[in-house]
Amino acid sequence: MFRILSATILICFSVATYAQRASALKNMRILTSDSLAGRGYVENGMHKSATYIADQLDQLGAEPAIEVSSFFQEITPFSVNTFPSKITFNAYDKKQNPKIFTAGKDFLLHPASAPMNKEEVELNYLHDEKALDRVKSNKAYYINKHAFDKEAFHKIEQAFIADEKVENSLLVVYDSTKLSWYPSQNQAKNAVIYSNQPIAEKYISANWKSVLNNAFQAVNVIGKISGNRNDSAIFFSAHYDHLGRLGEHIFPGANDNASGVALLLTLAEHYSNNTPEFDTYFLFTTAEEIGLLGSYYYVTNPLLPLNKIKLLVNLDLVGTGEEGITIVNGTKHGKIFDLFTGLNATRLSQIKARGEACNSDHCFFDKAGVPAIFIYTLGGSKAYHDIHDDISSPSLYAFNQLQSLIIDVVNSL
Incomplete structure (x- = not known):
């Protein structure tokens, strides 16, 4: 009887794992498709991407996080060549x-x-x-x-x-x-x-x-899943923009950062089926590649007091994992890092701690006093900010393991 039960649990876990990976690949294929033009500044690539992400959040049952019942937060217009x-x-x-x-x-x-x-x-x-x-x-x-x-x-x-x-x-x-x-x-x-x-x-x-566009308008995409408690909040973030096009040549941005967007969407799916303990926000930032403009705008125009954020987990370049992960601010937030290493078991081959670095969208949250970490995976493809970072580039080697570890860490807070 025990063997039958164990086999049943294993089969269910395998099916769920396959479904998560299939869902991630579907989202990444769409986000890296030519129709979205590299999620950049021509052919409405960035705006089409934001609309797609908002539609996915809506289908998953996430609530619009903006007061006017919208998933979109317009940021200050900026120039771009x-x-x-x-x-x-x-x-x-x-x-x-x-x-x-x-x-x-x-x-x-x-x-x-x-x-x-x-x-x-x-x-x-x-x-x-x-x-x-x-x-x-x-x-x-x-x-x-x-x-x-x-x-x-x-x-x-x-x-x-x-x-x-x-x-x-x-x-x-x-x-x-x-x-x-x-x-x-x-x-x-x-x-x-x-x-x-x-x-x-x-x-x-x-x-x-x-062509210099002096007033490019972009949006953050923000969804929310209400938890059992609203005195604090958990934030997950990932930038959805990429480099767009250089003439006829598209920068697909599969690992950077369709992989992070895909992981946020699978986390949203998990919490839509499993009520979180705290209100949980999914922040898809814009204009990260041109200077962290989306996250800066959010921090200076927050939807709830920043001191209510219990933890922000920023995900950028998470499409590999053959050699484990690095946690930026891991040395700064030792208790959080210890939770990751203590709960890891055999999921990830290694978890490296790194100090403070203003290299992704966690940066301005960190500067504002929010407990914020940035996770990226190690190993696998080296394609980065080039036309080779296409859908064949990320292996998603540690995708499911990283997701389950993040969930376990958040559940332990």
């Missing part, structure tokens, strides 16, 4: 035999780059910092990043991005290290290309549009 159309960059040998580069794969633009329209212009080589004195408007220049020390290269790079005297010039940088992209709130008068291939050709062509 966008690249909404095709980007081309080619190099030529004596204006013939073009070497064609692909955006996202072979090169990236500095996110503050100005529009560019250059056809078969000569490429001038910069060999030292003194050459900056000879930089002129409407020209194209080339440097090998690895021929300069870090400080010297930064000086040259910033001279192009911040220079007010020179305009419509292009700096092409050979950089063999991994190329990562991010958005910018500014648009410069010049442009910078980072190529992962050296360029020996004498001429280049470069064409793209840059």
Whole structure:
């Protein structure tokens, strides 16, 4: 009889585990689909993503957390530089035999780059910092990043991005290290290309549009599941925005951070079927990639007093886990960290404690005195802020284990 009961429990657990993973994958496929355009600033990608998340919360039975019965909290409009159309960059040998580069794969633009329209212009080589004195408007220049020390290269790079005297010039940088992209709130008068291939050709062509949106409107998405007690609250957070598009090339953002959104939604599903002890909020923040703007807005415009938050668990980059997890602020909140390690058993291979770091949406909550931790998984794919962070990137190796551990920790508070 005991064996039959144990087998039944094991089967039920396996079915539940499979269902959680299937639900997570479904949400991640939608969030990383081309129709959401990288959850960024063109083609309404970010707004479509927010609507999808709100619909999922509604279907799960979560309550709108905003006083006007809405899942959306509008944040202060901000500026963002966008690249909404095709980007081309080619190099030529004596204006013939073009070497064609692909955006996202072979090169990236500095996110503050100005529009560019250059056809078969000569490429001038910069060999030292003194050459900056000879930089002129409407020209194209080339440097090998690895021929300069870090400080010297930064000086040259910033001279192009911040220079007010020179305009419509292009700096092409050979950089063999991994190329990562991010958005910018500014648009410069010049442009910078980072190529992962050296360029020996004498001429280049470069064409793209840059559009500075000075008043981009974005929203946080916030749901709530009422608990047995409302004197305190538990917060779960994850940013849903990503980098969007660079021309025709989409940054899917599967691990960063469709994985965190998926985990928050499975947690919402759990608590919709299992009444939590405390009121529980699910905060999907916007504009994290451009400077934690969504979480900053929430902290400065909270829906309930911040001192009522018993714990905030921020989830970002949780799509792997082959080597366990790291808890940022784990050294600061030793009792919380000890709960994780004490309840872990054999679920996660390791749990590492890290100190304070303003590297995700827990940061402003922490600065405001809220007990806040940030969890990310270790191991697996290294794709990050590139076009390779697609749905095939996260293994979800520790997805179910991490979810069950978080639930056990919260239940122990």
